[in-house]
Amino acid sequence: MKAKVSNIKINDWLKTETFRIADRLIEINDMEVSDHHISGFGMKNKVYDLLTYLKGALYPYIYENNDTDIQFLEAAINKKVTDSAMLLNYILMQVYFSVCAEERKHTEDCTHCAEKADKITMEFIDHLPALREVLSTDVAAAVRGDPAALSYEDVIISYPCVEAITIYRLAHELFIRDVPLIPRIMTEYAHSQTGIDIHPGAKIGKYFFIDHGTGVVIGETCTIGNNVKLYQGVTLGARSFDMDENGELLRTKRHPDIEDNVIIYAGATILGGDTCVGHDSIIGGNVWLTKSVHPYSKVYNSTPQPTVKAEDY
Amino acid sequence: MKAKVSNIKINDWLKTETFRIADRLIEINDMEVSDHHISGFGMKNKVYDLLTYLKGALYPYIYENNDTDIQFLEAAINKKVTDSAMLLNYILMQVYFSVCAEERKHTEDCTHCAEKADKITMEFIDHLPALREVLSTDVAAAVRGDPAALSYEDVIISYPCVEAITIYRLAHELFIRDVPLIPRIMTEYAHSQTGIDIHPGAKIGKYFFIDHGTGVVIGETCTIGNNVKLYQGVTLGARSFDMDENGELLRTKRHPDIEDNVIIYAGATILGGDTCVGHDSIIGGNVWLTKSVHPYSKVYNSTPQPTVKAEDY
Amino acid sequence: MKAKVSNIKINDWLKTETFRIADRLIEINDMEVSDHHISGFGMKNKVYDLLTYLKGALYPYIYENNDTDIQFLEAAINKKVTDSAMLLNYILMQVYFSVCAEERKHTEDCTHCAEKADKITMEFIDHLPALREVLSTDVAAAVRGDPAALSYEDVIISYPCVEAITIYRLAHELFIRDVPLIPRIMTEYAHSQTGIDIHPGAKIGKYFFIDHGTGVVIGETCTIGNNVKLYQGVTLGARSFDMDENGELLRTKRHPDIEDNVIIYAGATILGGDTCVGHDSIIGGNVWLTKSVHPYSKVYNSTPQPTVKAEDY
Numbered sequence: 001m002k003a004k005v006s007n008i009k010i011n012d013w014l015k016t017e018t019f020r021i022a023d024r025l026i027e028i029n030d031m032e033v034s035d036h037h038i039s040g041f042g043m044k045n046k047v048y049d050l051l052t053y054l055k056g057a058l059y060p061y062i063y064e065n066n067d068t069d070i071q072f073l074e075a076a077i078n079k080k081v082t083d084s085a086m087l088l089n090y091i092l093m094q095v096y097f098s099v100c101a102e103e104r105k106h107t108e109d110c111t112h113c114a115e116k117a118d119k120i121t122m123e124f125i126d127h128l129p130a131l132r133e134v135l136s137t138d139v140a141a142a143v144r145g146d147p148a149a150l151s152y153e154d155v156i157i158s159y160p161c162v163e164a165i166t167i168y169r170l171a172h173e174l175f176i177r178d179v180p181l182i183p184r185i186m187t188e189y190a191h192s193q194t195g196i197d198i199h200p201g202a203k204i205g206k207y208f209f210i211d212h213g214t215g216v217v218i219g220e221t222c223t224i225g226n227n228v229k230l231y232q233g234v235t236l237g238a239r240s241f242d243m244d245e246n247g248e249l250l251r252t253k254r255h256p257d258i259e260d261n262v263i264i265y266a267g268a269t270i271l272g273g274d275t276c277v278g279h280d281s282i283i284g285g286n287v288w289l290t291k292s293v294h295p296y297s298k299v300y301n302s303t304p305q306p307t308v309k310a311e312d313y
Numbered sequence: 314m315k316a317k318v319s320n321i322k323i324n325d326w327l328k329t330e331t332f333r334i335a336d337r338l339i340e341i342n343d344m345e346v347s348d349h350h351i352s353g354f355g356m357k358n359k360v361y362d363l364l365t366y367l368k369g370a371l372y373p374y375i376y377e378n379n380d381t382d383i384q385f386l387e388a389a390i391n392k393k394v395t396d397s398a399m400l401l402n403y404i405l406m407q408v409y410f411s412v413c414a415e416e417r418k419h420t421e422d423c424t425h426c427a428e429k430a431d432k433i434t435m436e437f438i439d440h441l442p443a444l445r446e447v448l449s450t451d452v453a454a455a456v457r458g459d460p461a462a463l464s465y466e467d468v469i470i471s472y473p474c475v476e477a478i479t480i481y482r483l484a485h486e487l488f489i490r491d492v493p494l495i496p497r498i499m500t501e502y503a504h505s506q507t508g509i510d511i512h513p514g515a516k517i518g519k520y521f522f523i524d525h526g527t528g529v530v531i532g533e534t535c536t537i538g539n540n541v542k543l544y545q546g547v548t549l550g551a552r553s554f555d556m557d558e559n560g561e562l563l564r565t566k567r568h569p570d571i572e573d574n575v576i577i578y579a580g581a582t583i584l585g586g587d588t589c590v591g592h593d594s595i596i597g598g599n600v601w602l603t604k605s606v607h608p609y610s611k612v613y614n615s616t617p618q619p620t621v622k623a624e625d626y
Numbered sequence: 627m628k629a630k631v632s633n634i635k636i637n638d639w640l641k642t643e644t645f646r647i648a649d650r651l652i653e654i655n656d657m658e659v660s661d662h663h664i665s666g667f668g669m670k671n672k673v674y675d676l677l678t679y680l681k682g683a684l685y686p687y688i689y690e691n692n693d694t695d696i697q698f699l700e701a702a703i704n705k706k707v708t709d710s711a712m713l714l715n716y717i718l719m720q721v722y723f724s725v726c727a728e729e730r731k732h733t734e735d736c737t738h739c740a741e742k743a744d745k746i747t748m749e750f751i752d753h754l755p756a757l758r759e760v761l762s763t764d765v766a767a768a769v770r771g772d773p774a775a776l777s778y779e780d781v782i783i784s785y786p787c788v789e790a791i792t793i794y795r796l797a798h799e800l801f802i803r804d805v806p807l808i809p810r811i812m813t814e815y816a817h818s819q820t821g822i823d824i825h826p827g828a829k830i831g832k833y834f835f836i837d838h839g840t841g842v843v844i845g846e847t848c849t850i851g852n853n854v855k856l857y858q859g860v861t862l863g864a865r866s867f868d869m870d871e872n873g874e875l876l877r878t879k880r881h882p883d884i885e886d887n888v889i890i891y892a893g894a895t896i897l898g899g900d901t902c903v904g905h906d907s908i909i910g911g912n913v914w915l916t917k918s919v920h921p922y923s924k925v926y927n928s929t930p931q932p933t934v935k936a937e938d939y
Binding site for chain 3: 322323326327330331332334335336337338339341342344345351354355356357358493494497498501504505508510512514527528530532533546548550551553564567580582597599600601602606607610611612613614615
């Protein structure tokens with residue numbers, strides 16, 4: 001299936017035209033991202049690499065690829081922790097140098113940028129064990145909450161909620177330290193892998209479980225207590241009428257609060273920054289809720305009896 | 314954890330049986346794809362590679378991986394444009410040679426096939442800057458439409474709608490030139506990455522934004538105007554009763570038309586080839602719509618008040 | 627954009643702190659997965675590699691990457707079958723040695739483990755052609771069931787249901803042989819790629835088609851007959867009230883039965899282990915069904931007429 005036909009014509013065209021096309025593409029991009037230039041070259045892939053190192057450090061038995069004897073495990077995980085720190089530091093430097101350079105205050109030896117990157121790196125890496133302990137409660141919640149879950153190992157190695165919640169918790173640590181751009185790249189990576197879209201700004205307690213997960217959306221200003229369980233397709237979103245005079249959503253507290261011990265079944269939609277689901281409540285499948293409910297509430301749609309017509313029977 | 318047990322038995326079995334199994338697998342495949350043989354060897358991965366080159370050319374700051382100085386950017390993007398052209402040309406040759414060979418008209422020097430591949434390649438590559446300008450309007454719509462969007466850069470580097478719409482717009486250029494197979498491989502790649510399923514045949518205007526996106530389905534014969542905003546889980550699909558006598562859907566105009574400046578909230582389902590949503594309309598969450606609505610309509614479900622029962626309170 | 631600033635401080639910190647952090651991470655993991663230790667090192671990635679080999683063997687024209695002449699195809703597929711067998715055997719050994727070691731009965735020459743792994747490997751590989759024949763019926767159902775499907779080749783190369791159903795059918799063969807952990811890793815890989823979540827325990831007949839697919843959930847104890855067609859967002863799940871005294875779902879038959887020739891439209895939710903959808907039934911979009919329906923039923927929501935308000939018109 002080799003093309004033996006001479007195609008001199010297209011070769012000529014390429015020689016004369018591709019530079020023009022490339023120049024125009026760069027021009028359009030330059031106009032567009034003039035507001036920021038943080039991403040530099042390949043930032044997205046560097047953040048993906050960072051997530052690979054971090055997951056390797058957090059879950060050694062799952063992601064360590066070598067058939068090394070278990071006695072080298074400490075060295076292997078130490079390397080992953082160190083790699084994570086070095087790459088995060090590099091990424092943060094690039095971010096702060098870019099922002100700083102744009103504000104025209106930056107010199108190549110800008111110690112302010114470097115110190116900021118160092119401080120956040122050390123805080124973040126130092127926090128990994130505490131973060132892993134919280135993740136351990138999430139795994140426990142999955143084992144407890146899904147009869148198909150056979151063991152901790154089963155959940156960690158295959159459940160999409162572990163991927164999504166792990167990456168959300170990592171991203172949240174950078175978000176609360178005001179790191180631009182990077183947290184959202186992280187959570188959108190998880191969204192792509194799992195169909196679970198958790199904004200890095202959301203605040204989520206311990207023992208958090210999402211079953212199946214595809215289509216779950218958790219907005220930026222959402223707060224979720226401890227021991228909350230969500231099913232696939234649950235939206236914790238913004239009401240459409242929290243808009244300014246141009247019809248744009250306002251960047252205020254616009255997503256709901258979910259208190260402790262709440263279960264929300266598949267496809268339920270809970271909207272609004274002043275909507276609070278009281279603790280120990282159950283929200284049924286496909287419920288559309290835009291007002292607060294008391295603790296211990298059970299909220300169900302009066303299921304419309306679908307019309308059943310049995311033909312030829 | 315090395316297996317030291319001798320397993321001669323399975324080795325013997327493999328030696329005698331695998332060729333039989335391989336032959337039977339090839340036989341089944343040959344029966345099945347006798348209708349076409351375009352895919353050749355590894356077509357799917359080649360199309361994925363092509364998308365990587367194209368995204369690199371369209372968004373240099375996001376996908377260029379080298380820490381090259383900015384002065385080499387033009388050369389780098391020129392290379393991506395050229396690589397895109399060469400690989401697209403190769404793929405198109407393979408497609409047209411296959412179709413041609415099947416119709417028994419093809420010889421190894423079939424200039425008709427080569428000319429067709431060259432023509433489409435040049436048109437497609439030449440159109441990239443214009444396509445990028447349209448994508449720029451989509452990014453602008455996201456920045457404007459989502460309060461959590463912080464900058465153009467933030468949107469381009471992390472929003473799934475940018476991935477999905479970029480790949481849809483590329484695939485659509487091949488679809489309208491009647492290229493078989495390739496456009497759908499492209500959009501299904503995007504579907505896999507984002508949960509957003511846009512058929513390459515759909516016609517979509519400028520300033521198009523999809524928030525969150527998981528579960529969105531946009532059918533083949535759909536048309537969408539300018540400045541339209543969709544949320545997650547929106548279906549623009551076919552009515553189930555547009556079927557022939559065998560219960561199969563008819564391949565006619567079967568998906569709706571959405572005019573300019575329409576907002577469609579999460580989970581809404583709009584069906585049918587003669588359904589038109591007039592310009593400047595708002596369709597509420599979970600609405601099920603199978604009839605046209607006038608311009609400036611606001612369509613909301615009379616939200617069923619869910620039954621709330623607060624126990625022990 | 628190279629960081630020239632000295633950052634001795636963070637280097638010192640890394641030297642003294644990373645081993646402490648690594649040790650603590652290992653400690654937390656050891657506590658957590660003490661119930662099982664099957665995953666060993668890199669099991670997840672090995673299972674992904676196995677799926678790559680298997681897909682290559684099942685669909686030679688799609689996944690074979692070399693531009694080899696067609697006369698070497700038999701050798702190439704034979705190699706994929708052999709690679710699949712060898713890697714599956716390795717994975718099964720690791721699984722059974724781990725379980726066996728935990729139960730303190732294992733020695734390095736445990737022939738019982740090796741024989742079990744060999745037996746399952748041979749049965750599984752031997753079954754591939756029969757499994758591929760069933761997959762051929764699934765592809766035929768897609769070609770027949772979707773007017774946008776142009777050919778067998780089009781469906782095999784780009785439809786997400788082919789990916790999801792192929793991997794489910796492979797995983798199911800290991801599930802029914804009581805292989806722990808591995809089947810779920812497989813189906814969750816497919817879930818991640820397609821948004822279609824089929825538990826490996828479900829029993830699914832021939833000519834099975836899922837259109838679009840994002841958000842589909844098919845539970846562990848579900849049975850599905852022949853010639854069934856699902857659309858995106860369909861849940862075949864457990865009723866929330868099949869719970870024990872602690873509010874946890876019971877691990878019994880808890881998912882519905884779907885008989886032959888049933889069509890279930892987008893977003894329908896069918897729940898409960900004693901719910902049966904009789905053959906030749908149609909379940910409409912967004913229907914919520916928790917009771918059995920007779921054969922030949924047509925179940926539709928009395929579509930709530932949404933409130934339409936046309937302003938300025």
